[in-house]
Amino acid sequence: MPKHGAERPADPQDDEILGKAYDSRLLARVWEVTRPYRLVVLVSAFLFLPIAALELLQPYLIKVAIDAHILVGDWPGLTHVAAAFLLALAGLYALRMLQSYLMNLTGQRVMHDLRHRLFAHTQRLEAAFFDRNPVGRLMTRILNDVEAVSEMFGSGVVAILGDLVTLFGVVAVMLAMNWKLALVTFALVPFLFAAAAYFRRQARLAYRALRTRLARLNAFLQESLQGMTVIQLFAREREERQIFESLSLDYRRAQFRSTVYDASLYAVVEAIGSAAVALLLWYGGGQIWDGLLTFGGLVAFIEYTNRFSLPIRDLGQKYAVMQSAMASSERIFGLLDREPALRSGDAARRPESRSRARSSIIQFRNVCFAYEGPEWVLSDCSFEVSAGECVALVGVTGAGKSTIARLLNRSYDVHGGRVLVDGVDVREWELTALRRYVGLIPQDVFLFAGSVEANLRLGADGVVSRQALERAATVANARGFIASLPGGFGYHIRERGANLSQGQRQLLAIARALVYNPAVLVFDEATSSVDAESEALVQDAMGRLLSGRTSLVIAHRLSTVKMADRILVLHKGRVREEGTHAELLRRGGLYGHLYELQYGR
Ligand SMILES: Nc1ncnc2c1ncn2[C@@H]1O[C@H](COP(=O)(O)OP(=O)(O)O)[C@@H](O)[C@H]1O
Ligand SMILES: [Mg+2]
Structure with missing residues (x-):
């Protein structure tokens, strides 16, 4: 892939479509x-x-x-x-x-x-x-x-x-x-309009090309700066520099073309204006001899001619402004008109459902789901998790484990079947209530630039006390490393958590999910990319968290899974096997195969 950056298509919907000016x-x-x-x-x-x-x-x-x-x-x-x-x-x-x-x-x-x-x-x-x-x-x-x-x-x-x-x-x-003198001046108007229209059109085409080039340059630069460490690691600096240079050169050329047309327009309009003045002097001079025009009249006419060609020159430019304003407003209103596909249910959790919830807190009933395209990610997927139970979900990469987590807190809606939490369809839940009830520790931890405290609190000022934050950090086993940071809870985390280790980020994500003390916890591969020491801390935290709490633990490390009460094996969009670690191993099916892959036995 020699030129991945240069070939990345510019955003197709981006600013290239110019239509009506009105x-x-x-x-x-x-x-x-x-x-x-x-x-x-x-x-x-x-x-x-x-x-x-x-x-x-x-x-x-x-x-x-x-x-x-x-x-x-x-x-x-x-x-x-x-x-x-x-x-x-x-x-x-x-x-x-x-x-x-x-x-x-x-x-x-x-x-x-x-x-x-x-x-x-x-x-x-x-x-x-x-x-x-x-x-x-x-x-x-x-x-x-x-x-x-x-x-x-x-x-x-x-x-x-x-x-x-x-x-x-x-x-x-x-x-x-x-009126005679006026008609002499107006004889040049068609030329003025033609020149203005021609150069304005060229300038607009050049400007459009300019925007495309700039978008490409921007996209390349953004990716290149973000991936700088990888580029340096693989010694790709020279190639990247060459791509950048060619993109930048393209941009410079487009910029120059656009300037040339602008400048030509001004020069041509000026020239036509001067020609009009020459005509006026010649014809008007004759009229003065014949006593049909005064000197002052001639000078005033020349002045009027100037005030006449400038608006015509600028009309083109204003037309272009209107054109892009119309195109932009169409895109803006298009976005504003796009209704959210997920609407929050009106009722917070219905109280009478609580008693029923004793039996099963999470229920997937014949769930079918696909992101886009015809391929189901989940098809006819059913399982239940009872109150206080810890269930592990395993399956190969891409089996749809994270998808189940996303359906559970209703990041997406199912296409068939039902997802129930606490006996109530998630579509009936009030979204905020649902997301506080089901705490998710996602696979990719996202931290914001700001203090540790702000990241744990995430804007819930006044709702959550400092004590609650500290408690959450303690339970998550994050207290130790936070205390060791300069400034503790006030330590400034950089963009995307760049100045924390993977394990530290993971522990913070766990603490963050605990702040609202959710009834259900979902771990999505909490230990998949951390070192052994952090894994031990995470495991230890999980052990404490999970006791007595309803939880779904997604893992492709089977070591994490052994502590679960029950294991579900997800394969081809469905739960194919179910049981304890020992039972499933004895059966020697999919789970046995996964276990073999993991430990080579
Ligand atoms: N946002 C998305 N848009 C489209 N397809 C997705 C998206 N997220 C995941 N997929 C696809 O759905 C399938 C299941 O993904 P996922 O649930 O993340 O698997 P995993 O079991 O590894 O967590 C994969 O084939 C993946 O390519
Ligand atoms: Mg996943």
């Missing part, structure tokens, strides 16, 4: 999000009228200054006009600033609201959703897409409206002043 349905939904800030949006939209008026006033003042005052030598009158010009200028910039302030303020607020809603929504989504959606894509939704939508406020729909108002104003004034 979609009334999506705009209506964005409008809905701006509900709290509508007054501000409306005020800043109406500011375009005075802004356009002041823009149009300036060339007219120049015309008056030249014709009525400069050419006749009226100094006091000229001073008045100059003062008026200054005032118009000051007013224009003040209004522009106010408008930009209001629009950006709204954009930022909408961005914050959307980010918040998206994060809150993703928290409600089920585990299967996160299986299908890579982290990078969700990050893009919550950060980049939201930003694209907010840009619409600063330089999208409202700015386009403003540009159109100015444009129509300029055209009207030019026609009214001197």
Whole structure:
């Protein structure tokens, strides 16, 4: 696998699809999000009228200054006009600033609201959703897409409206002043539009390519930094550097292409504007000789021409902003509309079920389940665990042991059959109550950056006392090593628990599951990847924990299994054998085979 990084496909759903720049349905939904800030949006939209008026006033003042005052030598009158010009200028910039302030303020607020809603929504989504959606894509939704939508406020729909108002104003004034001269200027408009459209299109294609390259570079960099130790271990630095360099080069080239088109657009628009000025001078000069136009009129026309080509140039850019804002909002609302597939049952555990629970706390009845695709992971799987019983679950890797644990705390829903905890279908349980009732010590321990205490408490501030945490740590056999850490419970754990040993992480995970003192404990391979000393500690902790508690111990180390009251052998989606260690060995079936594999006997 020489080029795994470079060939990793860029996120397909990511930012590459650009469609309509205007979609009334999506705009209506964005409008809905701006509900709290509508007054501000409306005020800043109406500011375009005075802004356009002041823009149009300036060339007219120049015309008056030249014709009525400069050419006749009226100094006091000229001073008045100059003062008026200054005032118009000051007013224009003040209004522009106010408008930009209001629009950006709204954009930022909408961005914050959307980010918040998206994060809150993703928290409600089920585990299967996160299986299908890579982290990078969700990050893009919550950060980049939201930003694209907010840009619409600063330089999208409202700015386009403003540009159109100015444009129509300029055209009207030019026609009214001197329609022949106006038509001469407008002769160049088709070229202006064509150039703007062409270069904008090219720039957009280049920009899209740029985003793809950047996504690839990001993905590669992230993986490479995370796997740096492995890369160093296998002396792959040179290869990785080459892949990085080629990705970075690709990115640089795309960036350059995008810049070239942008620059060309500006240059061409400028050139066409200059051509318009040349035309005006030539045709307007003739009109001045014929007495149809004043000097001031000509200068004012040249000024109007400038105010006319800039909005056309920028329309393309604003159109692009709208396009990506629409595409992003479609993705954002798509995510917000995606209902959580797992809905919490309304009732906390029904009280009358408790008495029935005496017999069996966990029941799997003809459970069928698959992650995706047609292959069942569990098919017609049935078993029970009685109150206070410790049951071990064994089976080859990939048999579906962890899956059973996930169904038990309802990370996923079954496709057939029922899972009952305490006599109640897990789908009827209130989710939080279920997950506090069934404590899971997962196969992959995930620790957060933060103190030991915060990791044990996991946000349950005020609910769990410090004493409860210490008790849990003691029972889990974690007390000793926590005390040896600098700062004890305050010791700062780094990202993913990098500064703890595997065994220490495992002990913390056990302590964390015990904080709520769950009635049922599920161990998923608690000792599979720890050293002998930690294993002894974990085993010892488990021995104490399990006595009197209902528990399901998943293990592929059979040494862990021997202490169980009963052993279930999972094979091909079903429980195939059941009994004590001695019974199963005597029978010499699947369990005997597993035991042989493990110990070579
Ligand atoms: N999140 C998932 N998405 C799709 N398939 C999965 C997922 N988790 C596990 N599987 C598949 O389900 C099967 C059972 O996995 P698991 O329950 O983890 O086995 P184990 O017995 O080793 O714990 C495996 O074939 C595995 O590839
Ligand atoms: Mg597993």
